[in-house]
Amino acid sequence: MAELTDGRIYNFNPGPATLPVEVLREVQSEMLNFNGSGMSILEISHRAKQYDEVHNAAKADILTLMNLGDDYDVLFIQGGASLQFAMVAMNFATAANKGNYILSGNFAERAYDEAKILGVGEIAASSKEGGYRHIPTQDEIKLTSDAAYLHICMNNTIYGTEYHYVPQTGEVPLIADMSSDMLSRPLDFGKFSLIYAGVQKNLGPAGVVMVVAKKSFIENSPATLPTMLRYNTFLKKNSLYNTPPAFCIYTVGKVAKWIKDNGGLAAMQERNKKKASVVYDAIDNSDGFYKGHADKDSRSLMNVTFRLPSEELEKKFVAEALEHKLGGVKGHRSVGGMRASIYNAMPFEGCERLAAFMNDFRKKN
Amino acid sequence: MAELTDGRIYNFNPGPATLPVEVLREVQSEMLNFNGSGMSILEISHRAKQYDEVHNAAKADILTLMNLGDDYDVLFIQGGASLQFAMVAMNFATAANKGNYILSGNFAERAYDEAKILGVGEIAASSKEGGYRHIPTQDEIKLTSDAAYLHICMNNTIYGTEYHYVPQTGEVPLIADMSSDMLSRPLDFGKFSLIYAGVQKNLGPAGVVMVVAKKSFIENSPATLPTMLRYNTFLKKNSLYNTPPAFCIYTVGKVAKWIKDNGGLAAMQERNKKKASVVYDAIDNSDGFYKGHADKDSRSLMNVTFRLPSEELEKKFVAEALEHKLGGVKGHRSVGGMRASIYNAMPFEGCERLAAFMNDFRKKN
Numbered sequence: 001m002a003e004l005t006d007g008r009i010y011n012f013n014p015g016p017a018t019l020p021v022e023v024l025r026e027v028q029s030e031m032l033n034f035n036g037s038g039m040s041i042l043e044i045s046h047r048a049k050q051y052d053e054v055h056n057a058a059k060a061d062i063l064t065l066m067n068l069g070d071d072y073d074v075l076f077i078q079g080g081a082s083l084q085f086a087m088v089a090m091n092f093a094t095a096a097n098k099g100n101y102i103l104s105g106n107f108a109e110r111a112y113d114e115a116k117i118l119g120v121g122e123i124a125a126s127s128k129e130g131g132y133r134h135i136p137t138q139d140e141i142k143l144t145s146d147a148a149y150l151h152i153c154m155n156n157t158i159y160g161t162e163y164h165y166v167p168q169t170g171e172v173p174l175i176a177d178m179s180s181d182m183l184s185r186p187l188d189f190g191k192f193s194l195i196y197a198g199v200q201k202n203l204g205p206a207g208v209v210m211v212v213a214k215k216s217f218i219e220n221s222p223a224t225l226p227t228m229l230r231y232n233t234f235l236k237k238n239s240l241y242n243t244p245p246a247f248c249i250y251t252v253g254k255v256a257k258w259i260k261d262n263g264g265l266a267a268m269q270e271r272n273k274k275k276a277s278v279v280y281d282a283i284d285n286s287d288g289f290y291k292g293h294a295d296k297d298s299r300s301l302m303n304v305t306f307r308l309p310s311e312e313l314e315k316k317f318v319a320e321a322l323e324h325k326l327g328g329v330k331g332h333r334s335v336g337g338m339r340a341s342i343y344n345a346m347p348f349e350g351c352e353r354l355a356a357f358m359n360d361f362r363k364k365n
Numbered sequence: 366m367a368e369l370t371d372g373r374i375y376n377f378n379p380g381p382a383t384l385p386v387e388v389l390r391e392v393q394s395e396m397l398n399f400n401g402s403g404m405s406i407l408e409i410s411h412r413a414k415q416y417d418e419v420h421n422a423a424k425a426d427i428l429t430l431m432n433l434g435d436d437y438d439v440l441f442i443q444g445g446a447s448l449q450f451a452m453v454a455m456n457f458a459t460a461a462n463k464g465n466y467i468l469s470g471n472f473a474e475r476a477y478d479e480a481k482i483l484g485v486g487e488i489a490a491s492s493k494e495g496g497y498r499h500i501p502t503q504d505e506i507k508l509t510s511d512a513a514y515l516h517i518c519m520n521n522t523i524y525g526t527e528y529h530y531v532p533q534t535g536e537v538p539l540i541a542d543m544s545s546d547m548l549s550r551p552l553d554f555g556k557f558s559l560i561y562a563g564v565q566k567n568l569g570p571a572g573v574v575m576v577v578a579k580k581s582f583i584e585n586s587p588a589t590l591p592t593m594l595r596y597n598t599f600l601k602k603n604s605l606y607n608t609p610p611a612f613c614i615y616t617v618g619k620v621a622k623w624i625k626d627n628g629g630l631a632a633m634q635e636r637n638k639k640k641a642s643v644v645y646d647a648i649d650n651s652d653g654f655y656k657g658h659a660d661k662d663s664r665s666l667m668n669v670t671f672r673l674p675s676e677e678l679e680k681k682f683v684a685e686a687l688e689h690k691l692g693g694v695k696g697h698r699s700v701g702g703m704r705a706s707i708y709n710a711m712p713f714e715g716c717e718r719l720a721a722f723m724n725d726f727r728k729k730n
Contacts, residue, residue, distance in 0.1 A: 009403035013410045016611060021397070024405050028396040032389055038374030038692060040389050042570040042616070045378045045693060078443035078572065079593055082607040086591030114591050200608050205407040207443065207572045207610030226451030226479050228444055242447040243565050245572030246381060247612060251407070327403060328410060 003349075004325060010350035013328030014157050014303060014341040015180065015201035023254045041250050046243050055244070058253030065256060065265055066189045066212060073218075075211040075234040076249050081107065081179045081198040084209055085114035088151060088175055088194070091221050091231055093120035097148040100124040100172070102141065104163075105132045105156030106334065107177060112151075124150060131335075132159040134298040141167055149173040149193065155181035157201065158332040160305030160339065161298040166191050173217060181302050182210065183259055184344055185269035193217040194231075202302070202343040204252035207245045259344065268344050272301045275342050275351040279304045282355040289362045293335055307337035313365055314338065324357050326350075368714075369690060375715035378693030379522050379668060379706040380545065380566035388619045406615050411608050420609070423618030430621060430630055431554045431577060438583075440576040440599040441614050446472065446544045446563040449574055450479035453516060453540055453559070456586050456596055458485035462513040465489040465537070467506065469528075470497045470521030471699065472542060477516075489515060496700075497524040499663040506532055514538040514558065520546035522566065523697040525670030525704065526663040531556050538582060546667050547575065548624055549709055550634035558582040559596075567667070567708040569617035572610045624709065633709050634666075640707050640716040641666045647720040654727045658700055672702035678730055679703065689722050691715075 004010070011018040034041040037050050044051050059074040066072075077084070093099035093115060101112035103126035115121025122144045125136035135156075143150060150169045155162040157180040166188060167174065173193035182197035189195065194213040200206035213231065221230030233241050259268060280299065283290040283306050293305040308314045314337055318330050331339040342351055369375070376383040399406040402415050409416050424439040431437075442449070458464035458480060466477035468491035480486025487509045490501035500521075508515060515534045520527040522545040531553060532539065538558035547562035554560065559578040565571035578596065586595030598606050624633060645664065648655040648671050658670040673679045679702055683695050696704040707716055 006397040007401070007403055008398055011404050011408055013404075013408065013413075015608065016408055016410060018408050019405065024397055024407070028393055031393040031396070032371040032386070033373055036372070038372055038690065039376050039378075040384065042389070043376055043378065043381055043383050045381060046571065048378075078445065078610070079448070080443065080607040083444070083591075083593040086593055090591070117589065117591060198608065205610075205612045206411065206608045207613060224482065226448075226455070226482060228448040228451055242445040243380065243563065243571045245443070245570075245610065245613070247570045248572060248610070325403065 009325040009327045011327050012340045016206050017201050017343050018345045020258045020345045023258055046246055054250050054253055061256040068189055073215050076239040076244050077209045081177055084196045085111040087229055089115040089118050089120050093148040097146050098122045100143050100147040100150045102136050102152045103128050104135055104153055105159045108153035134295040135161050135163050147172045149175045151175045153177045155300050155302050157303050160294045160300045160303045162300035184272055186265040199252050203255050205248050208248035275348050276301045278351050278355040282358040286362050304340045326354055374690040374692045376692050377705045381571050382566050382708050383710045385623045385710045388623055411611055419615050419618055426621040433554055438580050441604040441609050442574045446542055449561045450476040452594055454480040454483050454485050458513040462511050463487045465508050465512040465515045467501050467517045468493050469500055469518055470524045473518035499660040500526050500528050512537045514540045516540045518542045520665050520667050522668050525659045525665045525668045527665035549637055551630040564617050568620050570613050573613035637666045640713050643716050643720040644669045647723040651727050669705045691719050
């Protein structure tokens with residue numbers, strides 16, 4: 001899976017992000033006629049048998065990868081994680097039972113902000129001070145009494161930090177935004193009441209959020225909410241209450257199958273650790289030329305963030321990287337510097353080439 | 366554009382529905398490397414210049430086709446028309462200024478239902494009695510005093526009826542769901558304050574709603590609403606507040622360009638009239654073998670609905686049609702019988718072949 005073909009480059013974008021080239025080739029080959037239907041997957045009715053198989057196979061593969069049983073279900077919802085920020089608060093929190101939030105980065109904050117708009121959010125912990133360099137520890141978490149849930153953002157794309165533990169919350173349901181590390185490693189997913197992930201980072205094209213939830217947690221949604229904002233609408237109707245974003249789900253299904261075919265989450269984790277370590281090594285062995293943003297114990301396996309000695313050198317780095325077919329390495333404006341996003345689909349060879357370029361660039365500058 | 370290639374069939378599905386084969390071929394050819402970027406359009410950052418051009422060109426082409434100036438804007442929102450039903454009510458209606466609704470079919474009802482959940486909806490006219498066979502006339506419309514808006518569903522996919530006039534509402538803003546006939550004919554779009562269309566019927570793959578609205582109508586959204594449910598979030602951020610459904614927008618852009626290249630809305634209307642008339646003629650000249658559902662003066666140019674003498678014959682019709690490479694002709698369960706959806710991308714030859722098959726089937730049965 002490593003060789004660059006078709007004029008392609010190694011794509012370190014944070015999302016939308018690189019996808020397995022094998023998946024893209026399949027999508028391409030089926031574009032005019034899906035599975036003998038005489039129609040493109042873009043043209044098939046969401047009530048047709050051909051689509052039904054795609055939809056349900058994707059769901060089944062996701063639950064298998066996560067090692068979850070049928071007390072969980074997979075929902076496909078539109079609107080991005082940003083709409084989930086609101087739906088979580090609308091479905092589960094009230095002024096009496098507030099949602100509790102750990103602030104660990106930009107998207108964690110935005111989730112809290114949506115609860116605040118509705119007057120139902122509280123901060124349970126924060127690492128904002130110091131610039132979100134670490135993930136709050138278990139000891140830092142202070143839940144309010146009668147908390148409706150604890151919400152965390154598992155991986156912080158912009159800052160390059162990631163939880164390496166699952167918070168203990170006792171009886172309080174745990175909800176996680178896993179947009180940027182979903183299906184990148186095995187976890188005890190059964191500890192979570194609801195997980196959501198905008199798929200455009202690690203799992204597919206922008207346009208669908210994968211929600212994996214305990215059925216009992218989502219079966220009763222407030223009847224005062226609009227139909228499309230109730231989780232139980234999607235649960236009851238197998239995410240087919242209205243036309244789903246079929247192409248995105250179809251592609252996510254192919255990516256899930258690709259993960260299975262490549263050894264599942266344990267193999268992904270092993271590969272991702274190996275990939276991340278060559279890039280972090282290039283930082284750590286640079287005599288301070290590259291400075292990582294995240295504290296070492298909070299480092300993300302998905303997004304490696306680092307600065308160079310000057311903004312001028314950072315600009316030069318981006319331009320020269322692209323000449324070496326290394327694209328999308330510019331960091332987010334709020335942190336500055338570089339960010340290499342190395343999701344599941346980034347091959348080891350891409351990270352190796354990036355590390356070699358980093359070493360070379362350092363010597364020349 | 367008429368010949369069937371690649372094992373494709375004529376696809377009369379109501380949505381997701383047939384797309385121009387030229388567009389599908391372009392999508393296919395660019396799947397691994399978009400515009401020299403070295404990445405698929407599925408993998409490109411929504412903040413990248415390459416995506417920006419796609420996004421803004423699609424918007425510009427849509428406004429040009431609709432003959433609208435820069436007092437209007439195009440927004441791309443996820444969640445389908447079903448979420449628009451709720452957003453319209455949440456953004457514009459209150460208990461004091463209720464949204465007014467014309468019930469002309471299933472989706473018109475659903476839009477009203479969402480307003481009802483919020484306690485802000487009133488019925489201004491209805492053709493439910495008699496099974497939605499006609500579009501309510503101007504005389505039938507009774508607006509409440511202080512109506513926040515009048516909402517109509519321009520084309521009723523399930524029943525095969527379509528507005529052939531634009532309701533006059535005086536000072537009351539007019540809002541229309543045009544999911545199933547958007548960009549199929551010229552209209553005085555400037556009479557509408559807000560138009561929305563799930564693109565999966567006439568304009569692209571499922572996963573995005575195109576909203577075309579008067580800027581002044583949507584620039585102030587209630588600050589009590591979640592960010593993603595305010596129209597002005599999309600207006601202020603050029604629909605890039607969060608990651609947009611990039612692939613859907615990219616494909617919609619290609620379809621808009623295809624419409625322009627094929628003569629614009631006037632040419633589409635002419636072609637669509639010609640297409641519809643061969644199918645309606647097959648009904649009208651069948652000595653009552655085929656019975657149209659819609660009253661003649663309310664007939665849709667997009668969805669032709671009809672029954673056969675028995676359900677047994679209807680089943681046989683569906684099966685034999687498919688053998689003639691005519692797919693997706695089964696009607697919706699609430700009307701029964703047949704429905705031939707003949708959106709912009711259905712070539713004349715598809716309608717001709719359907720009409721020939723209908724004549725032949727009638728003679729044999």
